Structure formats: structure tokens, C-alpha cells
Amino acid sequence: MRPQLTEDAADRFRRDNVLRYVGTAGAERDDPWCPVPLDAAGLRPDYVVGPGGGYASVQEAVNRALQEQRHGRVVIGVAAGVYCGLVYVPRASFAVTLIGLGASPSDVVLAENIDAEMQGPEYIRRFASHFANAPENVAKLYRRIAGLSPISTAHASVLRVENDGFQLLNLTVQNTYNCDRSQGGDLAVNALGQFRNGQHQAVALLVAGADRVQVQNVVLSSFQDTLYLQSPTKGETVRSSFVDCDIEGDVDFIFGQSTAWFERCTIRTLTSRAAKSWATAPSTDLRTPYGFVFNACNFTHDGKAQQGQCYLGRQWFEGVRATPFGAADIPGYRVNVGPVSFFDPPVGTISRATLNSVGKCVILRSLIGDHIDTTAPWDAWSGNEWNPRHRPALYRASDMLSPLADWLREQGQTYEDICPDMPFLAEYQNRTA
Known part of the structure; x- marks a missing residue:
């Protein structure tokens, strides 16, 4: 089945309509948001991370702004280089703009290896030093995650954003987890040592309940669950905008409950590992007007995909x-x-x-590669054969x-x-x- 919108129906999915509503499902506030394109040349950093700056990590700069009790908008510039470690940006009295100061997103990379099956003691061993001198609102989040075993998908991100009005520009966020954590049993691996099955969620960017998050000219890279767009609580929505971004992964790599607009983005399916690949897995509430909307995007792959293996998405029966x-x-x-x-x-x-949790996704005026079967671009949840978690695609x-x-x-x-x-x-x- 290949459902298509009429011109009149498609017209309802204009950006300013999609990003207009926020709050409780079925009773959203009418709160227009029309994000203006970010101009890197016009942004003057308040803090600089890396060579020539005063901070060795992005987290140090975030911590300093919190300690200084800043207000308004704080701009953190990141010099060219690769920065390993986690970054948590909490709610604050200011909104953060995080900008890569290189010529392109590849010049500035925030990278870490963290996955959902990591146990609390391993998380503590690896990351306690990252948060040793953090202000209380960051330290409290660290302690909460450290008490979990496993830490779960909701806490397995390189960059975690709880900051309303957050902006991200001109850099790469990469979760370097290689889908290689053994979970017992006789599971097949590929030539890269990656398990083909099992739970291997590893998030690059988690928007954790933050509203009006603007992401532009950014690369997000992982395998399973690259970009997590999480609502503040079940049955609520917040909004994010992604423009001129490159997002890649293999399983459900753009997923979550909230409302998001994607424009001129490259959505790249990686296909060396999983038997099936899904680009999206929204779990939008039935009463929320909009889920994920892609406009003028390019759904492509890494050159290894086969038709019948890859889907535009499936609806997360959360x-x-x-x-x-x-x-x-x-x-x-x-x-x-x-x-x-x-x-x-x-x-x-x-x-x-x-x-x-029906999951809503609309694709407008976009290029769809030959890895997607155009006669059946959407897949059922938990397989086409009946099982206790089955749900067919709902159009x-x-x-x-x-x-x-x-x-x-x-x-x-x-x-x-x-x-x-x-x-x-x-x-x-x-x-x-």
C-alpha cells in the first residue's frame, strides 16, 4: 500500500503549521514558532572550547555558564577537533547555542561510545570524572543514570538536551558504539564484529523534552536509534527543527514522541548489519496533530542496501x-x-x-532511493506475522x-x-x- 496526500491535504503540513502547537495531546497550546535560519558568521561565542579557548570540553563550558547563572542566550563555540565525552545541557535560565567553529560539520566532532545495555557500574567507571565538578542540576542527572542497570535508551546519548530554545550548528555528533556488546546466546556477527540481532540502541542526539530546539548543518551518526525526539511526559509534545542536516543509522534511527520538522536533510540508511532497516519510528499520540514531517529531504543509503530490507519507517507501538x-x-x-x-x-x-501511540510521519517533495520498496514503504510493528506486540501499519x-x-x-x-x-x-x- 502506498498512501499519498492530495495537494489540499499536503498543504496542511506547512512548516509553520507543524511547529505551531505544543503541550498536552488533544489540548495543545497555539504557540507559533517560525525558526529563523542561523547565521554562523553573526554568532560571537561567550565561551570557546578547544585550542585557543578556555575550556577542554563542551561540558566544562556548559558547567561554567550554569555556575555564572547566565540569562538570555549563551553561545558556546567549539574549535576544530574531536572531543570525546558526554554532554548534558539541562534546563536553565538561559538558552544555549552550540556552534562548531570549523569550516564544515566534519571539522568539529563530539563523540563517545555509550549504549542502552551499559550497566550502572560501567557508566560510573567511564564517566564519573566527566561530571566530578558539575553543578547540581547536571550532577543530579548523572547520579540518576548511574543508579540504573542497564542505563536504557533514554540515557544512552552523546549529547543530551533538556534546554528550551537550544540551538546546534555546524558540527558532528557521533555515537561510536559498534553494536558489539555481547548479550549472550549464539548471535551472528558481520565482518565488522557487529551483532545482527539484539538490543543495540546508541543515541547520538537526545532531545529530552526540550521545546523549540533548532538544529542546522549538523551530522548525526550512529546505528540503532541515532536521533531520539523525546516528549517531556507521555501524552505531551514539544518541537524541533532540523535543516540541512545529515542523519544516518540502521534501525529506527529517527524516533520518538514529539513533533519535528526536517527540511533539506539527508536521511542515510546503513545496511551492513541489520536484517531490516527502518529510517523512522515515531510514537506520536493519536491526538497530537503532527509527528515527523520531512520536506525536500533525500532518503538515501550507503550503497549496500537491498530492496525489501529497507523501509521509510514503522510506527513505534510504545x-x-x-x-x-x-x-x-x-x-x-x-x-x-x-x-x-x-x-x-x-x-x-x-x-x-x-x-x-500511533506514530505519525509525512514525507513531502522528497527523493526516495531505490532501497525503499515504493509499493510497501512502511512496515508493521514487530513483524508482519502475529505476535503479542504486533500492529499493522496504520495510514x-x-x-x-x-x-x-x-x-x-x-x-x-x-x-x-x-x-x-x-x-x-x-x-x-x-x-x-
Whole structure:
């Protein structure tokens, strides 16, 4: 199936519409945001990192600005070079602009090897010195992550941004994790020593609930989960803008809950490792107007891709443990609506938050490489064969509601219980009555 927008429908996905709304799903604030292109030549750094500057790392410069209790906007310039270490930019009384001072993004690289399966003691051993003299709002975040085992995808990033109004310009963020952490079992590896299966999430940039994040002329590189666009809490959205960026990975490498605009970006699929590759994995709430919107982008690959292996994306069925979709092959299988999602075979529950995680993605006026099967560019979640986490690709509201009609009736639920105040409900119910 290859759904396409009409011209009128596509017109609704203009940048200023997409970036206009923020807040609680279904009750977003109308808060127009029209990011102005960043001019590197016009930015004068308040702090300089690297040779000729006063700081050896970006984190040191961030810490100094926090200690000085700055206000307004703080510009941190980074001289040419490779900088290993983590960077955490917390909420503050100022917004941060982080700019590479080289001629191109490749001249300034923020790099580190960190992955979701890392245990707390290893995280402490490797990164305690990075945060030894950090102000409390950074140190508190470090201590929280250090107490986890494993640290999880939400804490496995090179650059973590919680700072509203954050700007990133003219540099590279690379997670150098090589998908080579053994997780037990007999798992195949490729010529680079990478495991083809297993959990290998390793984030380059995590936008952790920050709003109005502007990223321009930046390279983001990893394999699985390169760019994580995380909402502040489930059922809320914030906004990010990516212009003239290069983003690469192999599995779900642009993913998350929030709203994001991508313009003139190169989206590169790497295909030497995974049996299947997905460029996107949004988990947008059903009631949030916009998820990920790509305009005038180039979906390409590394030259090793094969059609049938690569997809534009799949919709992250976030938190699912037991699915109401499809015909179960487990005797006595039953799933009920409940406060949390869990599965104790053969009975499970699914929360409304999980049901609402439908994932929204629109691609406009973009080039799509021959690695994508144009007749089936979107994939099901957790495979096409039924399993307890299965969900087919959903292109429109009726694709979700129609298969759930009988199940909802058995639950004593209505469509309004799942998605209250959605404008399409009356139209859908009239059409199916």
C-alpha cells in the first residue's frame, strides 16, 4: 500500500503549521514558532572550547555558564577537533547555542561510545570524572543514570538536551558504539564484529523534552536509534527543527514522541548489519496533530542496501506487551484495557497511552532511493506475522479504529474512551454505522 496526500491535504503540513502547537495531546497550546535560519558568521561565542579557548570540553563550558547563572542566550563555540565525552545541557535560565567553529560539520566532532545495555557500574567507571565538578542540576542527572542497570535508551546519548530554545550548528555528533556488546546466546556477527540481532540502541542526539530546539548543518551518526525526539511526559509534545542536516543509522534511527520538522536533510540508511532497516519510528499520540514531517529531504543509503530490507519507517507501538490487533495464535489469549501494559500469558492488558501511540510521519517533495520498496514503504510493528506486540501499519484513523471495533465492544469501551474529542470520530462513526 502506498498512501499519498492530495495537494489540499499536503498543504496542511506547512512548516509553520507543524511547529505551531505544543503541550498536552488533544489540548495543545497555539504557540507559533517560525525558526529563523542561523547565521554562523553573526554568532560571537561567550565561551570557546578547544585550542585557543578556555575550556577542554563542551561540558566544562556548559558547567561554567550554569555556575555564572547566565540569562538570555549563551553561545558556546567549539574549535576544530574531536572531543570525546558526554554532554548534558539541562534546563536553565538561559538558552544555549552550540556552534562548531570549523569550516564544515566534519571539522568539529563530539563523540563517545555509550549504549542502552551499559550497566550502572560501567557508566560510573567511564564517566564519573566527566561530571566530578558539575553543578547540581547536571550532577543530579548523572547520579540518576548511574543508579540504573542497564542505563536504557533514554540515557544512552552523546549529547543530551533538556534546554528550551537550544540551538546546534555546524558540527558532528557521533555515537561510536559498534553494536558489539555481547548479550549472550549464539548471535551472528558481520565482518565488522557487529551483532545482527539484539538490543543495540546508541543515541547520538537526545532531545529530552526540550521545546523549540533548532538544529542546522549538523551530522548525526550512529546505528540503532541515532536521533531520539523525546516528549517531556507521555501524552505531551514539544518541537524541533532540523535543516540541512545529515542523519544516518540502521534501525529506527529517527524516533520518538514529539513533533519535528526536517527540511533539506539527508536521511542515510546503513545496511551492513541489520536484517531490516527502518529510517523512522515515531510514537506520536493519536491526538497530537503532527509527528515527523520531512520536506525536500533525500532518503538515501550507503550503497549496500537491498530492496525489501529497507523501509521509510514503522510506527513505534510504545510500551505494548499484549496487542488487540490481529488474530492471536495463543490459546486463551485475551487483552483488556488497563492502567499499564503487561502480559502474563495468556492474559494481558494495554493502557490507553499505549493504544494512543500511533506514530505519525509525512514525507513531502522528497527523493526516495531505490532501497525503499515504493509499493510497501512502511512496515508493521514487530513483524508482519502475529505476535503479542504486533500492529499493522496504520495510514489513517479508520485503519486503527475498524480492527478494534469488536474488541472495544467486548471491553465495554467506546472510541471516545481511547481518543476523546477527536474531530474525526463523528465522521468515522457515521460512515460505519
